[in-house]
Amino acid sequence: MIYLINEEVYRLNFFMENGFVRKECKSCKRHFWTLDPDRELCGDSPCVPYYFIKNPPTRRAYNINEMREEFLSFFEKKNHKRIKRYPVIARWRDDIFFTIASIACFQPHVTSGEVPPPYNPLVISQPCIRTTDIGNVGKTGGRHLTIFEMMAHHAFSSKEKEIYWKEETVAYHHEFLTKQLGIPDDEITYIEHWWEGGGDAGPDLEGIVRGLELSTLVFMEYRKVGNTYEKLPLRIVDTGYGLERFTWISKGSSTAFEAIYGELFDKFLKKFNLEKPDEKILCEAMKYSGMVDVTDSNSLMEYKLRVSKSLGMDIVSIERIIRPFEIVMAILDHTKTIVFMLGDGLVPSNVQAGYFGRFFIRRVKRLMDMLKVYVPISELLYMQLLYWKDQFPELMEKSDYILHVAELEISRYEKTIEQGKSIISKLIKNEEIQKNASIPVEALLKLYDSHGLPPEMVKEFAESYGIKVEIPEAFDAMVSALHSSTSTKKEEDILQGIPSSLPPTELVFYSDPKLRSIKARVLYSDNNRVVLDRTIFYPEGGGQLSDIGVMIDNGREVKVLNVKKSHGIVVHFVDKPIEIGREVECFIDWQRRKILSKHHSATHILIGAARRVLGDHVWQHGAQKDVDKSRLDITHFEKINDKQLREIENLANKVIQECRPIRVYFEDRNIAEQKFGIRIYQGGVVYGRKIRIVEIEDWDVEACGGIHCSNTGEIGLIKIIRTERIQDGVERLEFVAGEQAIRYIQSQEDLLNELSKILNTPIEHIRKTTINLVEELSKSRKLIESLREKIAQSLYSNLKPEVINGFQLYYGIFDLSHEELLKLASFIIKKDNMSITIFISKIDGTVISMIGSEAMKKGINAGKIVSNFVSMFGGKGGGKQDIGQGKIPLSKIQEIDFHKIKNSINDMVIK
Ligand SMILES: [Zn+2]
Ligand SMILES: [Zn+2]
Structure with missing residues (x-):
């Protein structure tokens, strides 16, 4: 990679002609271009704090809609065609779930050169969703968002047609920032950088103003193949101007959220009964937030100390003031994400993109729980819909669906939590967890991922049992990472051994789909595969099975069992080989087709x-x-x-x-x-x-x-x-x-006719006859139950228990079924709480034992009694303390010696 990056890549005429100088940042050592010869730092975070807060560099403040329009119309005037946004769910891609950048709309078909771009050059403002930074949203004042709009101008140049490249890109960028927005030109720095994404790569320049990275100008010209880089057929200008950041810098507000959401932010605060923190505290806190590496706890601590020092307040007090505000920012961000996901047709589920719909909805609920407030999520989503309705009317059209599904998800979540308590109580009985008196992170992740149980709830519940729970800062990011990769199925190689020089098969099933037979020439054949010059056999694909049929080779019939296609070659799987070069006549199974x-x-x-x-x-x-x-x-x-x-x-x-x-x-x-x-x-x-x-x-x-x-x-x-x-x-x-x-x-009708015969009633009476039958059956069942009860009662009055150490032992071999023995045993234990029972069925060898409540307290175990007993006779069985069940071979019943049983129970009782 390194050999591709050198100073020359970035040494543009634009920089030379306009008096820019190339410098190395004293802090991060990156190279950058500036008009200010005295500048020592690159101007980006973390090298410098944000210094646009209360100090915006633009001519005026813009709201988010004004800024979007300013950008789009600027590039329209520069002959770019404005195009509509794409959905946030990337249905045209099998490698990502969401549209993560504007260029993702054109990958892979356009960037590979296969399909021309819809317009060239074009300008777009594309809503994008990225879930990786979810844990940081709110904490960085706006540096991290899960949903943002990437404004972009794209140009796709080929050998045949040059649109524009680096010089014009940087010139456009510079003109937009300076002439259009009024940012002083010596305040803009361009940092040299190398970009890679989605397998594509190229050098890029990052546009920085007053500590904030506003834009990235990528010059995509390579494709990464293994460890090397190949030239792409196109040179692509892939820019990204962060709409939210541009709006933020123009307002100079303490956080990006105030700039993005304006009055909506205040409305959310009011809903949650919260006040905006003191402006001075907020500004100080946010000024340095850009310098934090949120993955590094040292960096986080350093940042907190810095804010604490500059405000003269202790860290705990600052956090108490700032934290609720940070949570509201996260809720603002997530509710917007939900509105776009659902509005673009996502259905929450446990898999793929649907997982994230569910995850975000639950997270909003959890964030509200942290604030100890409850507002129906549909209210928050509706406020978002109202706020965005002029720019994204398509979302408002879906409002019924969005609000209904979100509330449905919340009610499912609440049910999950109800059931969760029993899952957690089971888990904390685990030996390992008892030994350490804490639940490990992996178990927390699993509880959330498989059972939907939030870690805060697990913590609260487990800690009431003395089991400690530590929730890692990055918990949500860890969950999100579990689901981030899409899996692409590996295709089996059906072409293995077939010469690559074969021409693509002519697909006659497309050009003439009504054709049932055709003559074709064999280009390749081995024991079980045939490739023809043309075919009417449809190969398996798009969820449709392949055609089958026969090939006639000089009167000899060759069966075609399956057909597949790969790289334009149709492979027929056959039951015997055919000589290469032969002409065969093909017939497809027309009925099946x-x-x-x-x-x-x-x-x-x-x-x-x-x-x-x-x-x-x-x-x-x-x-x-x-x-x-x-x-x-x-x-x-x-x-x-x-x-x-x-x-x-x-x-x-x-x-x-x-x-x-x-x-x-x-x-x-x-x-x-x-x-x-x-x-x-x-x-x-x-x-x-x-x-x-x-x-x-x-x-x-x-x-x-x-x-x-x-x-x-x-x-x-x-x-x-x-x-x-x-x-x-x-x-x-x-x-x-x-x-x-x-x-x-x-066949349904046949079934009815058959039923009519069985029930001996005409079809129109089946319903009534069946209802009567079911009623009679239930009456008979009740009767059987009461008869069993009576049998048990009479047997009980005839049974003489033996007394062992105060316990009453009831035993015997009976001509009773499994159910009847159970009835008898449960009858006895209800009557006699010091009873121990063991009964064997003469009918099928069933062994049943049940224990009275007092006898159980003294440690008698029915499962053990049964397992001891059956082991003496080569049977199988066991059970719990209150009931044991088993079976012995019928042939062993004569051998049963109750003395032995009494002895073994005696042993148990004396112990
Ligand atoms: Zn730097
Ligand atoms: Zn189809």
């Missing part, structure tokens, strides 16, 4: 129906199109009820009856995204400049590689046969379509 395509089109119809019935947050989580039946997994926050299910089914069948055309075509990725939105990626991430679009007229549009019907009418019928909550936040719909649906309905 028809069913699979009906099931696939039915999936698209169903997702459209589910979205209309349940809401826009419904997203495909997974799908499997099989022959017998298919399934569609969708995100939804609660169990789908019967009424909704019927509505979905009815709506889907209505669409079928309307015979809407299903159009399949290739479209430029940019055009498709602009026309239909990110929603087209229901089936997951797709690659390529042109993507295959499957459009059901006015109903559903998806990027999909599957084989479909050409009209919804062809499907005939959809029947949902089952729903299941496969995980929190994901509902599974199992369904059948076409002939399979008819077959299913017929």
